[in-house]
Amino acid sequence: MLSMITSRICIRTFVTNSKVKKVVIIGGSGFIGKYTAKAFIQDADTSIELGARNSKIVNELKSLGNQILPPVSSDIISKSDILKACQGASIIVNLVGIMHERPPIYTFDNVQHLGARNVAIAAKENNAQLIHISAIGADPNSNIPYAKTKALGEIVVREICPNAIIIRPSIVFGPEDDFFNVSYPSYPSYSGYPSYPSYPSYSS
Numbered sequence: 455m456l457s458m459i460t461s462r463i464c465i466r467t468f469v470t471n472s473k474v475k476k477v478v479i480i481g482g483s484g485f486i487g488k489y490t491a492k493a494f495i496q497d498a499d500t501s502i503e504l505g506a507r508n509s510k511i512v513n514e515l516k517s518l519g520n521q522i523l524p525p526v527s528s529d530i531i532s533k534s535d536i537l538k539a540c541q542g543a544s545i546i547v548n549l550v551g552i553m554h555e556r557p558p559i560y561t562f563d564n565v566q567h568l569g570a571r572n573v574a575i576a577a578k579e580n581n582a583q584l585i586h587i588s589a590i591g592a593d594p595n596s597n598i599p600y601a602k603t604k605a606l607g608e609i610v611v612r613e614i615c616p617n618a619i620i621i622r623p624s625i626v627f628g629p630e631d632d633f634f635n636v637s638y639p640s641y642p643s644y645s646g647y648p649s650y651p652s653y654p655s656y657s658s
């Protein structure tokens with residue numbers, strides 16, 4: 455279940471860092487990002503900043519309370535954007551991933567490999583706990599660019615932040631996903647919360 459991924463992110467970070475103040479979620483405007491923000495909100499001492507290019511969702515989440523900080527524009531391929539967005543963070547979650555390239559700028563490599571590098575550098579500079587969301591099947595030898603660049607992203611994250619938590623989800627599904635809601639609009643929803651099939655995870 456998606457609640458598994460969000461609670462896993464929260465529990466592990468709160469256990470390892472009891473003085474959590476600011477959580478930055480890069481890719482926070484996406485499907486998983488929104489629920490990750492809602493999970494972090496459960497801790498009243500935590501402020502959540504969504505690094506996003508799309509402020510619509512951020513404004514939507516703002517109604518959840520003043521724990522949601524003003525959004526910071528963050529394009530993952532811009533190191534300066536990411537450094538700015540992550541300033542003062544205790545926890546940084548990287549949820550950025552793409553299914554389709556928009557060359558020449560938004561290629562799989564620029565977003566999922568070099569972009570992950572930018573986030574890892576920001577985590578290191580802030581001494582923040584990095585939670586990096588990769589994907590099942592990530593493989594540096596794959597000839598599928600999505601899978602290959604997810605693996606290259608993991609490798610660079612591990613080089614820069616050896617203590618990063620790397621999660622490799624399988625398909626995440628629920629009321630707002632792009633999978634069952636597109637393919638099977640009448641698929642029954644489960645308790646109103648996105649679900650998360652079993653998947654292996656990889657962490658330090």
Ligand SMILES: NC(=O)c1ccc[n+]([C@@H]2O[C@H](COP(=O)([O-])OP(=O)(O)OC[C@H]3O[C@@H](n4cnc5c(N)ncnc54)[C@H](OP(=O)(O)O)[C@@H]3O)[C@@H](O)[C@H]2O)c1
Pocket residue numbers: 480481482483484485486487506507508528529530531548549550551552560565587588589590622623624625626627
């Ligand atoms: N959902 C799944 O079934 C699934 C399965 C395995 C792995 N994952 C991984 O989990 C992560 C989150 O997935 P999701 O389903 O929440 O994806 P999503 O709904 O497509 O959200 C992706 C997020 O990445 C952001 N993004 C894309 N390009 C960006 C860029 N250049 N700079 C900054 N932000 C950018 C998007 O923001 P904009 O709105 O600005 O584009 C959005 O907030 C991804 O890394 C994905 O690969 C997901």
